[in-house]
Amino acid sequence: MTTKDTTAPLLEIRDLAVHFPTPGGAVRAVNGVSYTLRAGETLGIVGESGSGKSVHVLALLGLLAARGGAGAIVSGSVRFEGQELIGRDEPALRALRGRRIGVVFQDPMSSLNPVLTVGEQIAEALTSHGLGRAAATRRALELLELVGIREPQRRARDYPHQFSGGMRQRVMIAIGIACEPKLLIADEPTTALDVTVQAQVLDLMRDLRKKLGMAMIWITHDMGVVAGIAETVQVMYGGRILERGPVRAVFHDTRNAYTLGLLQSLPGAAGAAHRSRLTSIPGQPPDMTRPPPGDPFAPRNRFATPRCFEEVPPLAQVPDGAPGHLVAAWYDLRAALAAEAAA
Amino acid sequence: MSATILQPALPGTGLLARFLRRRMAAAGAALVLLLVLACLLGPALLPFDPLRINMRARFLLPFSGPHWLGTDELGRDLLARVLSAGRYSLAIGCLAMLLSLLVGGTVGLVAGFYQGRIGAVLMRFVDGMLCFPSIFLLLTLAALTSPGIATTTLIIGLTAWMGVARLIQAEVRALCERDFVTAARALGLRDSRILLDELLPNIAAPLCVAATLIVARAILLESYVSYLGYGIQPPVASWGNMLQKAQQYFVSSPWLAILPGLMITLAVTGFNAIGDGLRDALDPRGTR
Numbered sequence: 001m002t003t004k005d006t007t008a009p010l011l012e013i014r015d016l017a018v019h020f021p022t023p024g025g026a027v028r029a030v031n032g033v034s035y036t037l038r039a040g041e042t043l044g045i046v047g048e049s050g051s052g053k054s055v056h057v058l059a060l061l062g063l064l065a066a067r068g069g070a071g072a073i074v075s076g077s078v079r080f081e082g083q084e085l086i087g088r089d090e091p092a093l094r095a096l097r098g099r100r101i102g103v104v105f106q107d108p109m110s111s112l113n114p115v116l117t118v119g120e121q122i123a124e125a126l127t128s129h130g131l132g133r134a135a136a137t138r139r140a141l142e143l144l145e146l147v148g149i150r151e152p153q154r155r156a157r158d159y160p161h162q163f164s165g166g167m168r169q170r171v172m173i174a175i176g177i178a179c180e181p182k183l184l185i186a187d188e189p190t191t192a193l194d195v196t197v198q199a200q201v202l203d204l205m206r207d208l209r210k211k212l213g214m215a216m217i218w219i220t221h222d223m224g225v226v227a228g229i230a231e232t233v234q235v236m237y238g239g240r241i242l243e244r245g246p247v248r249a250v251f252h253d254t255r256n257a258y259t260l261g262l263l264q265s266l267p268g269a270a271g272a273a274h275r276s277r278l279t280s281i282p283g284q285p286p287d288m289t290r291p292p293p294g295d296p297f298a299p300r301n302r303f304a305t306p307r308c309f310e311e312v313p314p315l316a317q318v319p320d321g322a323p324g325h326l327v328a329a330w331y332d333l334r335a336a337l338a339a340e341a342a343a
Numbered sequence: 344m345s346a347t348i349l350q351p352a353l354p355g356t357g358l359l360a361r362f363l364r365r366r367m368a369a370a371g372a373a374l375v376l377l378l379v380l381a382c383l384l385g386p387a388l389l390p391f392d393p394l395r396i397n398m399r400a401r402f403l404l405p406f407s408g409p410h411w412l413g414t415d416e417l418g419r420d421l422l423a424r425v426l427s428a429g430r431y432s433l434a435i436g437c438l439a440m441l442l443s444l445l446v447g448g449t450v451g452l453v454a455g456f457y458q459g460r461i462g463a464v465l466m467r468f469v470d471g472m473l474c475f476p477s478i479f480l481l482l483t484l485a486a487l488t489s490p491g492i493a494t495t496t497l498i499i500g501l502t503a504w505m506g507v508a509r510l511i512q513a514e515v516r517a518l519c520e521r522d523f524v525t526a527a528r529a530l531g532l533r534d535s536r537i538l539l540d541e542l543l544p545n546i547a548a549p550l551c552v553a554a555t556l557i558v559a560r561a562i563l564l565e566s567y568v569s570y571l572g573y574g575i576q577p578p579v580a581s582w583g584n585m586l587q588k589a590q591q592y593f594v595s596s597p598w599l600a601i602l603p604g605l606m607i608t609l610a611v612t613g614f615n616a617i618g619d620g621l622r623d624a625l626d627p628r629g630t631r
Contacts, residue, residue, distance in 0.1 A: 066525045070459075098531035105529070110522040115544040124540060128532045175530065 238296025368620020442500025447507025455515025
C-alpha cells in the first residue's frame with residue numbers, strides 16, 4: 001500500500017476473513033480484505049448484496065453475534081489506533097463502540113427504539129460512556145441542532161414514528177456522532193431515503209466531517225453517492241477488494257470490469273456520459289459456500305482470461321495509474337476496451 | 344394515522360383517551376374501581392362488624408331490615424362480610440400478580456435475550472412447571488404449607504408466572520432481531536442497559552395486559568384454594584371460603600352463595616375487560 005504519510009494509520013485491516021459455518025458448508029462472506037484508513041479520510045466501500053462490505057464492518061466491531069452470526073469464524077487482523085480488535089474481549093470492544101467508532105445503520109425506522117423519545121436515545125449514547133444525565137440531555141439538544149433539526153427542545157420529546165424518514169436518519173447520525181468518534185461507519189445510511197433527502201443527508205455529512213474532523217467509512221451500493229462524499233473508493237465483490245483508489249482515478253481510469261459494470265449501471269454519471277442506455281451486469285453473484293477458485297467476478301466478466309478462472313488475482317498498484325490506485329485483475333481492462341473500440 | 348402523527352407528544356393522556364374510548368374497557372375499569380373503593384371503604388362505613396356473631400339474627404333475607412343483604416348462618420352481616428372478603432381476595436390477586444410479573448418477567452427477559460444455553464435451560468424449566476396442571480400444583484403446595492394470606496399469595500404467584508415468562512420470552516426474542524438492539528450494541532451499551540433501558544419499555548404493553556389477566560386468574564385461584572379449605576381460614580372471610588360455607592345452605596338460603604359468586608364474577612370480568620382494552624390501547628402506533 002502506498003502510505004505516504006509516516007504517521008500510523010487510524011485503521012489498519014490485514015487479511016480479514018469471515019466464514020459462517022452452515023449445514024450446507026461454510027459461507028465465505030469475507031475472504032482476505034486488507035486496507036488502511038488515515039485519520040480524517042473518507043472511504044466509500046461499494047458492492048452489491050453479499051459482497052461482504054457490511055459483514056466485514058460488523059466483524060471489526062465484534063457485532064456479528066448480534067446480527068445472527070453467532071459462531072462466525074473471524075481471522076486476520078484489525079488494528080484501530082494501534083490496538084488489535086480481533087479477539088478482543090467484550091468490555092474492551094464495548095468501550096470503543098460508540099465512543100471511538102460510531103455507527104449509523106441503514107434503516108432509521110428499525111434502528112431507533114420505537115418506545116423511547118429521540119432525546120432519550122441520544123442521551124443514552126452519551127451516558128453509556130460516562131456522561132452525567134443532565135449534561136447528556138443538554139448535549140442531546142446541541143446534537144439535534146447540529147444535525148439540522150429545528151426546535152430541538154420540542155423535538156427531543158418526540159418518538160421516532162413522529163419523524164419523517166430523513167429526519168430519523170438525522171437523529172441516527174446525531175447518535176452516531178454523539179461521542180465525537182474518530183471513525184464513523186455509515187452502513188448504507190441513505191439507501192432508504194428519497195433522492196432529494198439523500199442529497200441533504202450527504203451535505204450534512206460533508207459538513208459534519210469537516211467540523212468534527214473524523215474519518216468515515218461509507219458503505220453503499222451506489223457509485224453516485226460515493227462520488228459525492230468519498231476521497232477513496234473501494235469496490236468489493238465476493239468478499240474481496242477488486243479495485244481501490246482515489247475517486248477520480250477509479251471513476252475515470254477504471255481498471256476492473258466489475259467497477260465498469262457498476263459505473264455503467266448508474267444513470268447520468270460521469271462514466272456513463274457517452275452512452276444513452278443503462279447497462280446491467282449479466283449473471284448472478286457467486287454462491288459463497290462454493291466460491292469460484294479464481295477471480296470471483298470472472299463468470300460474469302466478458303473480458304475474463306483463462307487465468308481468471310483458476311487463480312485469484314492479487315490486489316496491486318496499477319502500473320501506469322495514479323498513486324494508490326490498486327486493482328485485482330489478470331486482464332488489462334484499458335487495452336481490452338481499446339481493442340473492442342477498434343474492432 | 345395522520346392525527347396520531349400530528350398529536351403533541353403526551354403519550355400518557357393519549358393512552359388514557361384511547362383506552363376509555365373503548366366501551367367495554369371503560370366499563371371494566373369503572374367496575375373494578377367501584378369494587379376496590381367499596382372493599383376499601385365499605386367495612387369502615389357500615390355499622391356491622393363482619394366477624395360479629397348474632398345468633399338471634401341468622402339467615403335474615405336480603406333487603407329486609409337493617410342488614411341490607413341479609414345475614415349468614417351465624418347472623419353476621421353479609422354485606423360487611425363480602426366487602427371485607429373482597430379486601431383479601433383483591434389484595435391477594437394484586438400481590439400474586441406482582442409476584443408472577445416479577446418472576447415471569449425476569450425469566451422471560453433473560454431467556455429471550457440470552458438465547459443460548461441460559462435461555463434454553465430457563466425455558467425448559469418453564470415447560471416443566473407448565474406440565475403440572477396448575478390446580479394440582481397449587482393444592483400440593485397449599486397442603487405442604489400452613490394456610491394464610493402470605494402463603495396463599497406466594498403459592499398463587501409461583502404457579503402463575505410461567506405464562507408471563509413464555510409471553511415475554513417470545514416478545515424479547517422478536518425484539519432482539521430488530522435493528523435497534525444491534526444499534527444499541529454498536530453504541531457500546533452494556534447488556535444490563537439494553538435489557539432494562541431498551542427492551543423493558545418495549546414489553547411494557549404486553550406486561551400490562553398480562554398483569555390484568557393474571558389478577559383475574561389469581562382471584563379465581565384464591566377462590567378455588569379457599570373454597571377447598573386451604574387458603575384464607577375462617578372466621579376471616581374471603582370470597583372463596585364464603586362460597587364453601589354457603590353450599591351447606593344453598594337450597595334454603597341461596598343468596599349466601601350468590602353474593603360472593605357474583606363478586607368473583609364481577610371482579611374477574613372487570614379485570615379481563617381492562618386487559619383487553621389495554622391490549623388495544625397500548626399499541627404505540629394505535630390508530631383508533
